[in-house]
Amino acid sequence: MQLFEYLGIDMGYVLIGVAGFSVLLFIIIIILMIKLRKVNRRYRRFMGGAEGKSLENQFITRFAEVDELKLESIKLKAKLDKIGENLLLTYQKIGIVKYDAFKEMGGKLSFALALLNDKNDGFIMNSMHSSREGCYTYIKEVLKGEAFVVLAEEERLALEEALKSGDYMG
Secondary structure: OHHHHHHOOOHHHHHHHHHHHHHHHHHHHHHHHHHHHHHHHHHHHHHHOHHHOOHHHHHHHHHHHHHHHHHHHHHHHHHHHHHHHHHOOOOOEEEEEEEOOOOOOOOOOEEEEEEEOOOOOEEEEEEEEEOOOEEEEEEEEEEOOEEOOOOOHHHHHHHHHHHHOOOOOO
C-alpha cells in the first residue's frame, strides 16, 4: 500500500486493472473449457470406433494381420527363391537359324535350334527338310557353351545366337 502511494499510483486503478485482468482470465478459462469439451467428445467418438467397437481392438486386429502378412511374405520369398533356382535349370537362351538344306528347294524350311540354360548347357537341334525324302532331325549336346562334335555352319550360328541372347534371370 505504501509502495503505491510512494510511486503515486491510485489504489483504485490497481483494483480495476486486477479485476479486468481476472475477468479476461476467466473468459479465457471458459473458452479453453469449451474447446476441451469438444476435444473430449472427438476423442471419445474416435476411441469408440465404428459400430461401437473399441479402437484398441481395431489396433490389435490390425497388428495381428500385419504379423500374418509378414509370415506370408517370408513363405512367398522362400518359394520365389526356389522358383529362381529352378529357372536357372530351364532353357532360357535361344538361337534359331532358318536355311535351305538343299539349294534347289526354296522356302527355308530347315532350321537349327539351340536351347541353353543359365550355365550354357543344352542342345542344338537341326531339322533338315527334304520334300522328296521327308525330314531329318539331329540333336547335338552342348556343355558350357561348347559342342564336342563338329557343327554345321547353321548350327554354329544358332549356338552363337543363343550364347548372345539375354540372361533373363540377371
